[in-house]
Amino acid sequence: MEDQQISQEDNQSMMDKLSALWRVIAIPLAAVLLALVIGAILLAVSGANPFRAYAALVEGSFGSMKAFGRTLAKATPLIFSGLAVAFAFKAGLFNIGAQGQLLFGALASAAAGFMITGLPPFLHATLALLIGATAGALFAAIPGALKAYTGAHEVITTIMLNYVAINMTDYFADGPFKDRTEGNIVARTPEILDSARIPSIGEIPVGFLLAVLAAIIVWWLLWRTTLGFEIRTVGLSPHAAKYAGMKVAATVILTMVISGVLAGIGGAIETQGIVYRYQPGFNAGLGFDGITIALLGKTHPIGIIPAAILIGAMKAGASTMQFNAGVAKEITDVIQALMLFFVTADIIIRKLIRSKAESGETVTLSGWGQQ
Amino acid sequence: MTEENLALEIRNVTKRFPGVLANDNVSFSLRKGEIHALLGENGAGKSTLMNVVYGLYAQDEGEFFIDNKLVEINGPSDAINYGIGMVHQHFMLVPVFSVTENMILGSEVTKGTSLDLNRARKEILKISEAYGLEVDPDAIVEDLPVGVQQRVEILKALYRKANILVLDEPTAVLTPQEAEDLFVVMRQLTEQGVSIIFITHKLKEILNVADRVTVMRRGKVVGHTSPKETDQQGLATMMVGRDVLLEVEKSPAKPEDVVLEVEHLKITDERDVEVVKDISFEVRAGEILGIAGIQGNGQTELVEAMTGLRDATSGKVYLSGETIPFENPRYLVEHGVGHVPEDRHKHGLVLPYDLADNMVLNTYYQKPYAGQMLVRDEQAVLKNALGLIERFDVRAPGPDVAASTLSGGNQQKVIVGREFSRPLKVLIANQPTRGLDVGSIEYIHKEIVKMRDEGIGVVVISAELDEILSLSDRIAIMFRGEIVTIVEAKGTTREQLGLWMAGATPEAVV
Numbered sequence: 001m002e003d004q005q006i007s008q009e010d011n012q013s014m015m016d017k018l019s020a021l022w023r024v025i026a027i028p029l030a031a032v033l034l035a036l037v038i039g040a041i042l043l044a045v046s047g048a049n050p051f052r053a054y055a056a057l058v059e060g061s062f063g064s065m066k067a068f069g070r071t072l073a074k075a076t077p078l079i080f081s082g083l084a085v086a087f088a089f090k091a092g093l094f095n096i097g098a099q100g101q102l103l104f105g106a107l108a109s110a111a112a113g114f115m116i117t118g119l120p121p122f123l124h125a126t127l128a129l130l131i132g133a134t135a136g137a138l139f140a141a142i143p144g145a146l147k148a149y150t151g152a153h154e155v156i157t158t159i160m161l162n163y164v165a166i167n168m169t170d171y172f173a174d175g176p177f178k179d180r181t182e183g184n185i186v187a188r189t190p191e192i193l194d195s196a197r198i199p200s201i202g203e204i205p206v207g208f209l210l211a212v213l214a215a216i217i218v219w220w221l222l223w224r225t226t227l228g229f230e231i232r233t234v235g236l237s238p239h240a241a242k243y244a245g246m247k248v249a250a251t252v253i254l255t256m257v258i259s260g261v262l263a264g265i266g267g268a269i270e271t272q273g274i275v276y277r278y279q280p281g282f283n284a285g286l287g288f289d290g291i292t293i294a295l296l297g298k299t300h301p302i303g304i305i306p307a308a309i310l311i312g313a314m315k316a317g318a319s320t321m322q323f324n325a326g327v328a329k330e331i332t333d334v335i336q337a338l339m340l341f342f343v344t345a346d347i348i349i350r351k352l353i354r355s356k357a358e359s360g361e362t363v364t365l366s367g368w369g370q371q
Numbered sequence: 372m373t374e375e376n377l378a379l380e381i382r383n384v385t386k387r388f389p390g391v392l393a394n395d396n397v398s399f400s401l402r403k404g405e406i407h408a409l410l411g412e413n414g415a416g417k418s419t420l421m422n423v424v425y426g427l428y429a430q431d432e433g434e435f436f437i438d439n440k441l442v443e444i445n446g447p448s449d450a451i452n453y454g455i456g457m458v459h460q461h462f463m464l465v466p467v468f469s470v471t472e473n474m475i476l477g478s479e480v481t482k483g484t485s486l487d488l489n490r491a492r493k494e495i496l497k498i499s500e501a502y503g504l505e506v507d508p509d510a511i512v513e514d515l516p517v518g519v520q521q522r523v524e525i526l527k528a529l530y531r532k533a534n535i536l537v538l539d540e541p542t543a544v545l546t547p548q549e550a551e552d553l554f555v556v557m558r559q560l561t562e563q564g565v566s567i568i569f570i571t572h573k574l575k576e577i578l579n580v581a582d583r584v585t586v587m588r589r590g591k592v593v594g595h596t597s598p599k600e601t602d603q604q605g606l607a608t609m610m611v612g613r614d615v616l617l618e619v620e621k622s623p624a625k626p627e628d629v630v631l632e633v634e635h636l637k638i639t640d641e642r643d644v645e646v647v648k649d650i651s652f653e654v655r656a657g658e659i660l661g662i663a664g665i666q667g668n669g670q671t672e673l674v675e676a677m678t679g680l681r682d683a684t685s686g687k688v689y690l691s692g693e694t695i696p697f698e699n700p701r702y703l704v705e706h707g708v709g710h711v712p713e714d715r716h717k718h719g720l721v722l723p724y725d726l727a728d729n730m731v732l733n734t735y736y737q738k739p740y741a742g743q744m745l746v747r748d749e750q751a752v753l754k755n756a757l758g759l760i761e762r763f764d765v766r767a768p769g770p771d772v773a774a775s776t777l778s779g780g781n782q783q784k785v786i787v788g789r790e791f792s793r794p795l796k797v798l799i800a801n802q803p804t805r806g807l808d809v810g811s812i813e814y815i816h817k818e819i820v821k822m823r824d825e826g827i828g829v830v831v832i833s834a835e836l837d838e839i840l841s842l843s844d845r846i847a848i849m850f851r852g853e854i855v856t857i858v859e860a861k862g863t864t865r866e867q868l869g870l871w872m873a874g875a876t877p878e879a880v881v
């Protein structure tokens with residue numbers, strides 16, 4: 001009798017956990033479905049067969065081991081940029097600058113990859129990765145410090161610094177680091193040495209495994225360490241953080257630095273695992289996609305993995321879709337934009353799936369002292 | 372069935388939250404033009420019941436009758452349409468909006484497609500005049516004292532033509548004078564036919580203004596009474612279910628060495644106004660120093676400077692003879708200073724965090740809550756929470772619920788529990804019992820006295836004269852940033868305190 005009661009309670013808490021999980025994923029899931037449905041309508045209106053298009057998209061991204069490997073390769077930098085955005089978000093910072101940090105990471109690791117010679121493979125690859133991470137970190141420290149010491153809003157500063165990053169990396173690729181091999185006229189660095197490359201195991205890119213590892217580490221850092229506690233407290237309530245004796249300014253900077261490390265590694269892995277050099281344009285948008293992915297993944301490090309795989313799959317399958325179904329690749333960008341729209345506009349989704357505002361969730365604005 | 376003239380009748384309302392039966396088959400009736408007090412322990416379900424009436428929560432069971440007619444309330448807009456207005460325990464104003472903008476929020480007056488602020492403004496002036504509720508319609512809400520913000524909330528309800536007004540602990544953040552003013556307004560409103568539900572933990576207020584009283588305990592209605600039939604003790608017993616000591620019992624203090632000393636402290640605030648002007652005082656181990664004063668006379672800033680939240684322009688604070696650095700709360704935590712902050716939502720709690728995390732908010736990095744390599748020990752954090760929940764009688768389903776789901780009084784107990792349970796030399800408690808029921812106040816007062824008797828130096832800042840008088844050994848009275856005088860609590864009367872707080876010189880008061 002008593003046993004029964006206990007197992008019933010266990011069941012109850014199991015159910016509670018499941019329903020809590022459901023509440024978290026229902027909205028991104030609905031956003032994805034809604035975006036796909038609207039995408040299908042757009043395809044149909046433009047005269048294509050949406051079923052064929054989506055079938056081709058799936059075939060191109062999951063249809064074979066090779067296709068799957070391509071999807072994972074596309075997802076890899078996206079996981080990193082998604083983590084970078086989500087991590088900063090936990091401290092209440094909106095890091096729009098993941099793109100710029102990622103570019104610097106990609107460029108720096110390329111430089112390390114072709115300039116440093118004579119190292120054994122594992123060491124060289126690791127070193128190049130770390131140099132990429134450092135570049136991202138340093139570049140992210142700027143908006144962090146501006147925010148901490150002058151109050152300059154990170155959204156503005158990171159957007160502006162993105163332009164700085166684009167132009168500076170362009171300059172390096174066309175100037176000091178330019179590939180001077182005969183006949184080359186495009187702006188790009190020389191190829192990195194073999195020893196700096198990050199390989200694949202079968203079709204699975206090692207970079208992807210590193211990305212998953214990074215997600216787990218980020219999760220652990222945020223929820224299992226005192227540093228994570230500080231970061232989350234600063235994000236939720238800077239006043240309470242101050243009361244609790246936390247160093248708010250230092251935490252803001254450190255968070256941006258770690259966010260920059262993540263974005264920088266994303267860029268480095270793209271260089272060392274895919275492009276094998278730095279070439280302007282090849283990393284375009286990866287950092288910005290991080291915003292979509294962070295939101296789709298509910299800014300949870302583990303949620304970011306499926307979100308990145310989804311977007312990665314659309315990128316990987318887009319050419320097959322264009323080929324087999326004859327629809328423009330860009331439709332995947334439209335779908336992606338719709339997803340972003342619907343996750344952010346979750347009020348619309350809530351209405352659609354009738355999930356009432358959680359009781360107790362703040363419906364209105366502010367109480368005394370609650371700002 | 373009822374021949375009575377009821378403005379509102381609540382029948383058999385049940386409301387559950389995960390793990391909590393917040394309202395258990397509650398019935399309640401409000402007569403036209405009466406002030407009906409709703410009394411109950413922290414977490415008894417008062418705010419929940421009112422939120423259900425106001426349409427913020429959907430009831431699981433139960434019905435509402437307005438003017439004896441069954442109505443459905445599916446959201447605040449329904450409630451407003453039925454003439455229900457509510458002033459929440461924690462205000463719901465937009466701090467950066469003006470008074471006028473706040474009032475029309477949600478029921479905007481428009482001229483074509485643009486807001487007709489002018490017309491709204493005029494109407495607001497008219498109402499505020501009619502009820503004697505003075506406010507400047509153009510003031511920005513965050514610049515207003517809480518008492519005035521509250522007036523804005525009431526005006527907002529009246530602007531929407533409320534004839535049933537719910538006031539959830541309106542006096543918790545008011546000075547005694549502001550509270551008196553509010554009662555005048557309330558009586559005026561009832562004369563004009565408005566019916567009022569009035570929630571408060573202050574028994575005197577109930578005896579003072581209420582026509583009838585309904586008492587709740589643990590989600591149920593446990594009784595009805597009226598000020599004519601009962602007294603403070605009676606109300607307290609009815610609500611807590613046992614006899615409650617309304618007076619603090621304590622032996623004379625045995626003060627020892629000075630543990631906290633404030634020396635020529637001066638503070639200028641954000642607007643460059645000198646809010647604390649050259650204040651000096653001492654606190655000895657084993658005594659309770661009360662700081663009395665009308666809100667806004669520098670107490671907040673003084674306490675913030677003493678507790679590391681604010682810088683001072685000059686002066687020093689010593690802890691056992693050592694100068695303490697300003698703006699370094701961690702130093703204070705590590706040197707045995709406990710602080711119950713005035714504003715529990717701003718400083719005291721991280722509302723989305725669970726109770727366990729909130730209960731180690733400032734000690735999270737210490738052993739046993741964190742071990743090697745910054746790794747947190749969840750088990751230790753949880754164990755601490757379970758102990759404090761038990762010891763301080765926090766009414767919550769468990770240590771893993773978000774602090775935001777607790778009733779206001781139970782949120783306060785989380786903070787008090789956290790601060791009182793550390794090894795302390797000095798305790799600085801700002802409004803320690805704000806929003807607590809009489810049973811909890813009794814407990815917390817006992818704890819404070821116990822800490823004093825163990826040799827801790829205690830500073831209590833309170834807007835409650837009764838609390839200051841009964842708890843303190845000595846009382847410092849603040850007026851316009853200065854300490855008017857410091858007196859022995861024994862022999863000091865309410866009246867004397869009131870005069871000093873209003874700025875009378877020490878000599879003028881006998």
Ligand SMILES: Nc1ncnc2c1ncn2[C@@H]1O[C@H](COP(=O)(O)OP(=O)(O)OP(=O)(O)O)[C@@H](O)[C@H]1O
Binds near residue numbers: 360412413415419776
């Ligand atoms: N949004 C919510 N989610 C979960 N539980 C809740 C929520 N709101 C209230 N509760 C629980 O319901 C019970 C009643 O809370 P309520 O706020 O109504 O108490 P109260 O009588 O107003 O107390 P107080 O005097 O402290 O304000 C409490 O146990 C509280 O923890």
Ligand SMILES: [Mg+2]
Binds near residue numbers: 418419460778779
């Ligand atoms: Mg309440």
